[in-house]
Amino acid sequence: MNQGGMDCTSHYGGYHMSGRGMRRLTVFVGEQSPREVDLGQFHKEYISFGRSPDNDLVLPSPNVSKHHGFFRLTANGVYVEDLNSTNGLLFNGTRVASGLLREGDILRIDDERRSVTSGVLFFFNTSSEHHSWKKREMGKAGELLIGREQRCDVVLNHVSVSKRHASIVREGDAFFVVDHSSTNGTFVNGRRVQGRKPLKEKDVLRIVDTRLIFANGCLYYCSYKRGLGIEAVHLVRTVKNKGETFNICNDVSLSIEPGELVAIIGGSGAGKTTLMNAICGYNRPTSGQVLINGEELYDTYDALKNIIGYVPQQDIVYDNLTLFSMLDYAAKLRLPDDMSEQERRQRVHQVIDIVELKGKENTMIRQLSGGQKKRASIAVELLSDPTLFFLDEPASGLDPGTERNLMRTLKNMTNTGKTVVLVTHSTLNLQVCDKIVFMGRGGNLCFYGNTREAEEFFHVDNLVDVYNMMTEDPMRWKSLYNQKAQRERKGGGYKEVHSRQSYSKKAKSKHSRLRQTGILSSRYLQLLINDRQRLAMVLLQAPILALLISLVKNGYQFERYDITKSLLFALSCSAFWIGMLNAIQEVCKERAILRREYMTGLHLGAYITSKLLVLGVLCLVQSLLLIGVFWLTVGIPEEGLFLPPFLEMFLTAFLTAFSATAMGLFASSLFKNPDRAMTAAPILLMPQILFSGLLFKLKGVTTVLSWFTICRWSVEGFGSSANLNGLEYTVEVNGEIQEFPHEAEAFFEFTKAHIAQDWFLLVVFVAVFCILSGLVLRSVKK
Numbered sequence: 029m030n031q032g033g034m035d036c037t038s039h040y041g042g043y044h045m046s047g048r049g050m051r052r053l054t055v056f057v058g059e060q061s062p063r064e065v066d067l068g069q070f071h072k073e074y075i076s077f078g079r080s081p082d083n084d085l086v087l088p089s090p091n092v093s094k095h096h097g098f099f100r101l102t103a104n105g106v107y108v109e110d111l112n113s114t115n116g117l118l119f120n121g122t123r124v125a126s127g128l129l130r131e132g133d134i135l136r137i138d139d140e141r142r143s144v145t146s147g148v149l150f151f152f153n154t155s156s157e158h159h160s161w162k163k164r165e166m167g168k169a170g171e172l173l174i175g176r177e178q179r180c181d182v183v184l185n186h187v188s189v190s191k192r193h194a195s196i197v198r199e200g201d202a203f204f205v206v207d208h209s210s211t212n213g214t215f216v217n218g219r220r221v222q223g224r225k226p227l228k229e230k231d232v233l234r235i236v237d238t239r240l241i242f243a244n245g246c247l248y249y250c251s252y253k254r255g256l257g258i259e260a261v262h263l264v265r266t267v268k269n270k271g272e273t274f275n276i277c278n279d280v281s282l283s284i285e286p287g288e289l290v291a292i293i294g295g296s297g298a299g300k301t302t303l304m305n306a307i308c309g310y311n312r313p314t315s316g317q318v319l320i321n322g323e324e325l326y327d328t329y330d331a332l333k334n335i336i337g338y339v340p341q342q343d344i345v346y347d348n349l350t351l352f353s354m355l356d357y358a359a360k361l362r363l364p365d366d367m368s369e370q371e372r373r374q375r376v377h378q379v380i381d382i383v384e385l386k387g388k389e390n391t392m393i394r395q396l397s398g399g400q401k402k403r404a405s406i407a408v409e410l411l412s413d414p415t416l417f418f419l420d421e422p423a424s425g426l427d428p429g430t431e432r433n434l435m436r437t438l439k440n441m442t443n444t445g446k447t448v449v450l451v452t453h454s455t456l457n458l459q460v461c462d463k464i465v466f467m468g469r470g471g472n473l474c475f476y477g478n479t480r481e482a483e484e485f486f487h488v489d490n491l492v493d494v495y496n497m498m499t500e501d502p503m504r505w506k507s508l509y510n511q512k513a514q515r516e517r518k519g520g521g522y523k524e525v526h527s528r529q530s531y532s533k534k535a536k537s538k539h540s541r542l543r544q545t546g547i548l549s550s551r552y553l554q555l556l557i558n559d560r561q562r563l564a565m566v567l568l569q570a571p572i573l574a575l576l577i578s579l580v581k582n583g584y585q586f587e588r589y590d591i592t593k594s595l596l597f598a599l600s601c602s603a604f605w606i607g608m609l610n611a612i613q614e615v616c617k618e619r620a621i622l623r624r625e626y627m628t629g630l631h632l633g634a635y636i637t638s639k640l641l642v643l644g645v646l647c648l649v650q651s652l653l654l655i656g657v658f659w660l661t662v663g664i665p666e667e668g669l670f671l672p673p674f675l676e677m678f679l680t681a682f683l684t685a686f687s688a689t690a691m692g693l694f695a696s697s698l699f700k701n702p703d704r705a706m707t708a709a710p711i712l713l714m715p716q717i718l719f720s721g722l723l724f725k726l727k728g729v730t731t732v733l734s735w736f737t738i739c740r741w742s743v744e745g746f747g748s749s750a751n752l753n754g755l756e757y758t759v760e761v762n763g764e765i766q767e768f769p770h771e772a773e774a775f776f777e778f779t780k781a782h783i784a785q786d787w788f789l790l791v792v793f794v795a796v797f798c799i800l801s802g803l804v805l806r807s808v809k810k
């Protein structure tokens with residue numbers, strides 16, 4: 029065999045290689061039914077394939093050369109090499125000369141431009157569990173329906189699959205795949221199907237956890253019931269701090285087998301979370317690749333997100349909901365739209381059972397213990413039945429008993445086919461893990477293997493001792509580990525030649541925005557109502573402020589210019605303040621939840637609209653109370669411009685509070701923490717006082733600044749309703765009130781057009797701040 033094309037220089041760093049277990053190929057040749065081939069059955073290192081009968085794997089297809097190539101079985105994995113064949117080996121449409129096969133890889137021997145019936149397709153898997161391919165023939169049927177519903181032709185039993193998810197449709201000799209507006213999408217060769225797409229021979233489809241291959245008018249499909257494998261290849265994450273650039277994840281490569289429980293441990297600040305975030309799709313590394321069963325995670329995220337669960341360090345549950353409502357809302361947001369209420373409730377009860385919180389369904393989350401709260405966060409992520417599950421410090425703050433139970437629960441999950449990766453500080457229960465990753469300062473991988481191997485490697489009886497050893501000299505351990513890994517590697521060293529499949533990144537979950545807005549609004553309303561103390565305070569603010577204003581009236585309000593103007597300015601500032609306080613902490617306090625939900629398909633538009641709707645209702649009630657009490661204690665003008673005066677004043681107050689709420693939402697989306705957001709409140713209030721044109725005469729730049737203050741337009745609105753220009757201006761001279769003429773100010777024109785313009789500008793503020801919030805929140809993932 030010609031091995032001249034191999035590059036024998038090491039390319040893989042020191043990481044545990046996959047492929048020591050099963051090495052299985054599903055081979056689709058021409059019009060034949062697919063064949064399962066266990067490469068181990070040949071009991072040899074080189075397994076040749078080609079058209080000629082003297083090959084180990086005979087592929088009777090005109091597209092295949094007589095001696096096309098070979099597979100090489102090594103301790104590191106299975107390599108494939110092309111023997112200068114005519115049609116070569118195609119990996120995702122790119123011709124490759126050789127390469128290491130990874131779980132889930134698909135190779136073709138085909139026409140380079142289009143797949144043909146006589147082509148060959150290899151599907152590679154290393155799972156010890158037999159991947160049984162099921163087959164469904166089109167036959168004479170014009171349509172094959174795929175979905176969760178039992179009466180579909182192809183039934184996919186996963187909660188994230190829609191009831192009627194997609195169809196394969198025949199029209200004459202042509203075949204099409206039609207996506208029935210499924211929530212989580214149908215992907216063909218990595219691209220999300222929008223409506224309908226022609227199907228070619230041996231096209232590869234993905235629906236949630238199932239791969240489907242369309243060949244010879246038949247659909248072959250197989251679900252990942254044994255979990256997913258993860259390959260981290262040369263991951264580097266670089267950050268800048270005080271002008272200096274440094275690595276917080278320093279060239280980490282490792283391979284996690286499907287169905288393993290893996291713990292990432294190491295000292296504080298060693299880069300555990302950074303590594304976890306990189307391999308779970310949360311933070312794209314600066315360089316390197318993350319492959320999930322052979323597919324590039326970041327390019328495929330939209331197709332994979334429903335089978336990836338991630339529990340971050342912060343809890344992703346709301347304190348003011350009961351456990352059941354929290355999970356029910358999360359299920360509504362994450363599971364397919366067509367799921368019946370009964371199915372959804374059943375799923376919620378199932379996950380409550382899994383995390384052992386039965387009996388706590390009606391308990392408020394705030395009343396759960398730390399460990400129970402963590403379990404509630406885990407339950408949220410389990411709703412969509414993820415095959416790959418990541419947890420960042422799930423055991424922090426738990427007592428040893430609870431921690432052990434939690435680890436046992438996680439181990440049980442791997443027994444049901446999930447791959448679980450967790451970050452932990454504790455070494456108490458590491459023996460239940462299949463592998464441990466030791467991270468050393470600077471984001472260095474110092475060891476990867478099982479606990480026994482770790483004790484041998486570090487020469488310790490207790491892994492706690494390793495923490496100090498690694499703190500002292502992480503680079504030494506990194507280098508020793510790399511040497512060890514290099515010694516263990518035999519042969520191999522092929523170049524990484526895979527050009528990974530490029531997926532459409534823009535495809536979003538198809539949960540309808542309207543439906544999401546409804547669910548989010550209902551959840552937000554319930555959260556507000558459940559926090560009775562805060563709600564009472566928020567509702568009391570308005571009448572209290574109106575009462576305080578009434579203390580400074582002098583009996584000439586709505587008769588004399590000066591006092592009326594001051595009272596209306598105080599009213600405007602009160603409405604602004606109430607609206608601003610409604611919103612300024614509302615986004616940042618739930619940032620962790622928002623971030624997670626955004627990654628699972630939440631539309632930011634729906635999120636912002638839900639906040640506006642609920643806070644809008646709150647502003648309505650508050651404005652009613654503010655103007656109501658103001659009317660009772662201070663009074664209102666005798667007549668309005670074109671509405672009854674009360675209604676006009678109420679509308680101006682509402683629009684002021686509402687635009688301040690929108691401004692508050694924007695400010696809240698800028699900050700990561702509610703306390704910091706509060707510090708911005710005075711900075712937002714002061715310009716309203718300074719530049720509204722009421723206290724100070726504006727000129728030059730301050731005139732321009734006043735255009736951007738909500739209170740300017742608000743006071744103009746109130747002033748127009750009160751016809752300020754028509755009121756007398758008085759000054760007290762030697763104890764006597766004297767009247768002075770005053771120029772009519774353009775601010776307070778008593779015209780319908782003027783007040784309409786003020787209201788319109790307040791609405792513009794709402795729109796602008798919503799758009800700005802949306803733009804800022806797009807970076808919530810970072």
Ligand SMILES: Nc1ncnc2c1ncn2[C@@H]1O[C@H](COP(=O)(O)OP(=O)(O)OP(=O)(O)O)[C@@H](O)[C@H]1O
Binds near residue numbers: 294297298301303
């Ligand atoms: N965006 C960032 N900018 C600058 N430094 C960062 C950034 N993110 C993380 N770091 C730094 O990188 C290092 C690794 O952080 P990481 O959170 O991954 O550590 P960790 O091992 O999970 O720590 P802990 O156990 O304390 O949670 C820390 O020193 C942290 O301060």
